Amino acid sequence: MNNFESENKQEKLIVTQRSQIKRIPQRGNYDRETIYHILDEGLVCHVGFVVDTQPFVIPTAYGRVNDKLYIHGSPASRMLRSLIRSIEVCVTVTLLDGLVLARSAFHHSMNYRSVVIFGQAEIVSNSDEKLTALQAFTEHVVRGRWDDVRQPNLQELQGTMVLSLPLNEASAKIRTGLPIDDEADYSLPVWAGILPLQLLAGNPIPDSQLSKDIALPAYVKNYDRL
Amino acid sequence: MNNFESENKQEKLIVTQRSQIKRIPQRGNYDRETIYHILDEGLVCHVGFVVDTQPFVIPTAYGRVNDKLYIHGSPASRMLRSLIRSIEVCVTVTLLDGLVLARSAFHHSMNYRSVVIFGQAEIVSNSDEKLTALQAFTEHVVRGRWDDVRQPNLQELQGTMVLSLPLNEASAKIRTGLPIDDEADYSLPVWAGILPLQLLAGNPIPDSQLSKDIALPAYVKNYDRL
Numbered sequence: 001m002n003n004f005e006s007e008n009k010q011e012k013l014i015v016t017q018r019s020q021i022k023r024i025p026q027r028g029n030y031d032r033e034t035i036y037h038i039l040d041e042g043l044v045c046h047v048g049f050v051v052d053t054q055p056f057v058i059p060t061a062y063g064r065v066n067d068k069l070y071i072h073g074s075p076a077s078r079m080l081r082s083l084i085r086s087i088e089v090c091v092t093v094t095l096l097d098g099l100v101l102a103r104s105a106f107h108h109s110m111n112y113r114s115v116v117i118f119g120q121a122e123i124v125s126n127s128d129e130k131l132t133a134l135q136a137f138t139e140h141v142v143r144g145r146w147d148d149v150r151q152p153n154l155q156e157l158q159g160t161m162v163l164s165l166p167l168n169e170a171s172a173k174i175r176t177g178l179p180i181d182d183e184a185d186y187s188l189p190v191w192a193g194i195l196p197l198q199l200l201a202g203n204p205i206p207d208s209q210l211s212k213d214i215a216l217p218a219y220v221k222n223y224d225r226l
Numbered sequence: 227m228n229n230f231e232s233e234n235k236q237e238k239l240i241v242t243q244r245s246q247i248k249r250i251p252q253r254g255n256y257d258r259e260t261i262y263h264i265l266d267e268g269l270v271c272h273v274g275f276v277v278d279t280q281p282f283v284i285p286t287a288y289g290r291v292n293d294k295l296y297i298h299g300s301p302a303s304r305m306l307r308s309l310i311r312s313i314e315v316c317v318t319v320t321l322l323d324g325l326v327l328a329r330s331a332f333h334h335s336m337n338y339r340s341v342v343i344f345g346q347a348e349i350v351s352n353s354d355e356k357l358t359a360l361q362a363f364t365e366h367v368v369r370g371r372w373d374d375v376r377q378p379n380l381q382e383l384q385g386t387m388v389l390s391l392p393l394n395e396a397s398a399k400i401r402t403g404l405p406i407d408d409e410a411d412y413s414l415p416v417w418a419g420i421l422p423l424q425l426l427a428g429n430p431i432p433d434s435q436l437s438k439d440i441a442l443p444a445y446v447k448n449y450d451r452l
């Protein structure tokens with residue numbers, strides 16, 4: 001959902017003790033636009049919460065509408081029930097862009113873009129906001145899909161729990177570019193460089209019960225996260 | 227590292243309260259072989275730990291040797307220092323295999339394979355185990371790479387902190403296959419099916435200082451996670 005307000009594009013988030021990038025701080029980024037682009041390209045977030053003293057890290061889908069991140073699930077979900085009981089949560093989205101192959105084992109690395117969000121999750125009880133969030137989930141996965149599908153009925157709306165997390169305390173961390181070797185290692189006869197990685201779509205597999213006269217939509221045929 | 231003992235292949239892990247799959251339990255899997263295959267295909271894990279009452283979820287590389295998962299970093303890393311102070315940690319690896327496009331918004335889903343590991347992280351102080359772990363990190367990213375590169379010197383070994391996590395309490399969760407729509411929705415004129423997704427390598431980018439007479443290794447040219 002690239003629908004954030006254009007006047008916010010240059011906004012930098014406030015850096016807090018927990019959101020500050022400590023290791024290799026030059027990779028840290030607190031621009032709202034950069035953070036939103038990473039969130040909009042990603043498909044899965046990892047949600048961290050604490051039950052007693054035990055951390056849990058659970059992968060789940062998400063959507064973004066302006067300065068809120070939404071996650072959803074069954075009201076019976078342990079994750080959602082724990083999130084609303086947790087005082088603080090942490091949600092992380094990571095995009096892997098490539099393997100960085102240096103001449104020494106030590107300097108091997110990865111190119112990546114990640115976002116770590118801190119905050120308090122809240123139940124979305126307003127029906128309009130809930131429906132907007134459900135639209136965001138579908139559109140986040142496949143832009144253009146929402147208008148084609150049967151939209152949620154009352155029973156489905158009531159059977160879905162939606163939580164929101166404000167995007168106020170977050171940081172991005174980004175590595176790009178070539179390997180950085182020790183000076184003495186550049187003369188070694190070892191191939192070095194980057195192997196780019198990308199999450200790419202394969203050939204769509206139609207449902208076994210799909211009627212032959214239903215054409216493949218352009219948004220599936222030309223699917224692209226970028 | 228597909229070097230786990232063959233006699234363990236059929237072994238099921240003990241299911242505990244925290245590792246038991248609660249939502250859609252038929253997607254849960256506790257087979258050591260299944261769990262190891264997911265860990266060996268993944269490249270990034272999400273490490274969850276608690277500082278005071280605040281959860282953190284940080285992406286990082288990892289390696290596996292038999293029934294241990296290893297992560298590493300600088301001894302100055304907040305994550306590593308917090309992990310060894312944490313009583314319990316949680317490490318999650320997620321592979322996204324496809325988008326599941328149903329005829330209703332509600333039944334949209336994703337095909338995925340994930341592993342969630344619970345346990346206590348320990349510092350690896352034995353030099354032999356530490357070097358084996360460093361080899362596993364490199365080989366995990368690109369199999370065949372370790373023998374080609376300059377291996378860690380004493381300073382690098384001492385400048386790397388390695389933590390191990392036993393693979394005793396873990397579970398996999400897997401969704402495969404076609405969308406499952408409400409019976410009444412199958413007659414809707416909506417395309418439905420799966421859009422497979424895969425993390426694929428692009429064309430390798432040689433380092434700008436790479437000598438022209440160094441050939442691209444086969445393990446980079448034919449890179450494949452499967």
